[in-house]
Amino acid sequence: GAGVSQSPSNKVTEKGKDVELRCDPISGHTALYWYRQSLGQGLEFLIYFQGNSAPDKSGLPSDRFSAERTGGSVSTLTIQRTQQEDSAVYLCASSLSGTSDTQYFGPGTRLTVL
Amino acid sequence: AQRVTQPEKLLSVFKGAPVELKCNYSYSGSPELFWYVQYSRQRLQLLLRHISRESIKGFTADLNKGETSFHLKKPFAQEEDSAMYYCALIGSGGYNKLIFGAGTRLAVHP
Numbered sequence: 249g250a251g252v253s254q255s256p257s258n259k260v261t262e263k264g265k266d267v268e269l270r271c272d273p274i275s276g277h278t279a280l281y282w283y284r285q286s287l288g289q290g291l292e293f294l295i296y297f298q299g300n301s302a303p304d305k306s307g308l309p310s311d312r313f314s315a316e317r318t319g320g321s322v323s324t325l326t327i328q329r330t331q332q333e334d335s336a337v338y339l340c341a342s343s344l345s346g347t348s349d350t351q352y353f354g355p356g357t358r359l360t361v362l
Numbered sequence: 363a364q365r366v367t368q369p370e371k372l373l374s375v376f377k378g379a380p381v382e383l384k385c386n387y388s389y390s391g392s393p394e395l396f397w398y399v400q401y402s403r404q405r406l407q408l409l410l411r412h413i414s415r416e417s418i419k420g421f422t423a424d425l426n427k428g429e430t431s432f433h434l435k436k437p438f439a440q441e442e443d444s445a446m447y448y449c450a451l452i453g454s455g456g457y458n459k460l461i462f463g464a465g466t467r468l469a470v471h472p
Binding site for chain 2 (some may be wrong): 251279281283290291292293296298304307339343346347348349350351352353354355356
């Protein structure tokens with residue numbers, strides 16, 4: 249079946265603009281995660297959604313970052329007033345449940361802020 | 363604090379040589395440990411997890427709680443093993459977020 253998909257694959261934006269990154273998890277997976285992969289920070293957790301529970305936002309680096317998950321499926325990560333340090337690859341993953349099930353990663357969105 | 367340390371950024375070996383990618387962790391409880399791999403132009407994928415105690419693509423990893431280590435080993439490296447390897451842990455507490463090490467690039471030369 250189809251794996252986790254993300255769009256766009258690449259996004260170039262100007263400093264100060266808002267961007268939206270989309271993630272389509274594997275069908276039936278109740279847990280969804282966003283991570284960021286950057287040169288300076290490596291792979292870091294951003295936010296976690298599990299079913300209808302309140303999301304774990306503990307990894308979001310600032311209040312410019314927010315995420316939604318509509319209908320328990322598709323998720324959108326929004327970055328407002330982008331800064332150059334936001335440039336990174338944003339990875340989405342999903343797992344069957346919120347326990348220690350295997351997380352399946354998407355191909356990522358490469359964000360470049362000029 | 364929860365932390366994963368991979369001391370080597372790059373490990374370069376010849377085909378057929380043994381490989382050991384080091385991983386140490388810091389966690390006060392009983393974490394679950396993983397190795398993820400990212401081949402060139404492919405997505406990040408799970409290689410193995412310590413609770414499975416299985417060998418994948420010839421790789422094994424043993425959790426050593428005394429040394430807080432989870433080193434990844436393979437007796438005979440192959441060129442197709444060249445990739446970026448990440449050690450990661452999930453702590454207890456009800457959340458499934460992965461905490462990753464910085465990664466080690468393995469380069470296997472012919």
